[in-house]
Amino acid sequence: MSLAEHLRELRNRLAKGLLxxxxxxxxxxxxxxxxxxxxxxxxxxxxxxMKQTGGHCATVTFNDLLSPFTTTVKVxxxxxxxxxxxxxxxxxxxxxxxxxxxxxxKYTYWFVAAAVPLFFGGAWLAxxxxxxxxxxxxxxxxxxxxxxxxxxxxxxxxxxMVLVFGASFExxxxxxxxxxxxxxxxxxxxxxxxxxxMGVFIFGAVATPTTDPVGMIAxxxxxxxxxxxxxxxxxxxxxxRRRNDPDAELDDDEASDIDLTPEAVDGxxxxxxxxxxxxxxxxxxxxxxxxxxxxxx
Numbered sequence: 641m642s643l644a645e646h647l648r649e650l651r652n653r654l655a656k657g658l659l660x661x662x663x664x665x666x667x668x669x670x671x672x673x674x675x676x677x678x679x680x681x682x683x684x685x686x687x688x689x690m691k692q693t694g695g696h697c698a699t700v701t702f703n704d705l706l707s708p709f710t711t712t713v714k715v716x717x718x719x720x721x722x723x724x725x726x727x728x729x730x731x732x733x734x735x736x737x738x739x740x741x742x743x744x745x746k747y748t749y750w751f752v753a754a755a756v757p758l759f760f761g762g763a764w765l766a767x768x769x770x771x772x773x774x775x776x777x778x779x780x781x782x783x784x785x786x787x788x789x790x791x792x793x794x795x796x797x798x799x800x801m802v803l804v805f806g807a808s809f810e811x812x813x814x815x816x817x818x819x820x821x822x823x824x825x826x827x828x829x830x831x832x833x834x835x836x837x838m839g840v841f842i843f844g845a846v847a848t849p850t851t852d853p854v855g856m857i858a859x860x861x862x863x864x865x866x867x868x869x870x871x872x873x874x875x876x877x878x879x880x881r882r883r884n885d886p887d888a889e890l891d892d893d894e895a896s897d898i899d900l901t902p903e904a905v906d907g908x909x910x911x912x913x914x915x916x917x918x919x920x921x922x923x924x925x926x927x928x929x930x931x932x933x934x935x936x937x
Contacts, residue, residue, distance in 0.1 A: 653735045657728030665720030672712040675719060676791060679798050682770035683789060684778065695779035698787035700794065711792045718799065747820060754813055758866075762809035766801040769858045773801075776854060801855075804847050808863055812870035819874040822881075826874030833868075840864055 641649070668675065686697035702708050729752075737745055778787055818824045844860035 650735060653731040657724075657731045660724040660727035661717075661720045663720075664724040665716045668719035668723070669712060669716040672715055675715050676711065676795075679715065680791065680794050682767070682774055682798075683794060684771070684775055693781075693786050694783040695775075695781040695787070698774075698778055698789045701788050701790055703790050703792075707790065707792060711795060714792070714795055718795075751813065751817060755810055758809040758813060759806040762805035762807070762862075763802045765858060765862065766805035767798070769854060770798065770801060773855050801848070805859060808843070808847065808859060809866065811863060812866035815867070815870045816873055816877075819870075819877055824874075826871055826876075826878050829871050829874055833871075836867055837864055840867070 680700050683700060684697045686692055686699050690697055692699075702711070733748075733752075737748075781787055815824070815829060819826060819829070840863050841856065841860045844856040844863070848855040848859055
């Protein structure tokens with residue numbers, strides 16, 4: 641395909657993906673009330689008769705006239721992107737796949753099949769610990785103050801938690817990809833475990849929007865477990881690679897093991913002399929020169 645045809649195909653793929661996002665977002669707008677209640681459900685609401693001040697509960701609010709509309713648009717667009725992800729991901733894959741080899745497409749199928757449940761697993765864990773994180777954060781409120789939480793702030797907080805947890809769960813898959821390409825071995829990854837565990841907990845403390853230890857442990861704990869699972873998968877892949885090719889893990893400038901033991905020599909075999917060329921055949925004369933030379937030259 642020419643460059644213009646590639647650009648035309650890219651335009652068509654993007655148009656199909658955007659059309660899917662738009663259709664799902666319009667449908668989600670009709671259920672925006674239920675969706676916003678779902679997102680605000682982790683917030684401990686103030687019920688009638690409950691103490692309104694302190695960190696016991698919070699009241700969900702809209703700060704200005706346009707907040708309900710903008711929040712509805714945000715929620716609908718977010719749902720449209722997530723629900724229509726199979727469509728636009730397929731369009732992206734269909735544009736890239738013709739440039740890949742058969743084995744590269746096979747590995748891509750496996751990685752996509754593993755990446756999707758990992759991301760949704762992280763998103764589910766983030767939504768599960770949201771009530772605990774919010775109670776911890778609201779508990780810092782002094783007794784003389786009340787908590788008024790804008791709905792758009794709750795939405796931003798929830799999306800950040802979901803994206804951070806979902807993206808973090810992809811880190812072990814990245815290690816497996818590096819092992820599949822031969823850039824790092826399982827043995828090498830295992831030697832990093834102390835630094836990885838420390839780095840994951842520091843990352844969990846910095847990356848989570850909450851400042852409580854619950855969010856840090858909830859994020860770092862599963863990642864550490866997934867890291868050791870990735871090391872185990874890398875060990876199995878290294879074993880398979882060594883079985884198929886004993887020299888697969890050698891560096892480019894590293895020599896392979898060669899057996900230099902000399903083999904026994906068989907008995908001497910007699911070699912017959914080559915037949916003389918016609919111009920060198922004996923004529924019975926003392927001078928055997930041809931064109932002034934005494935050999936074929």
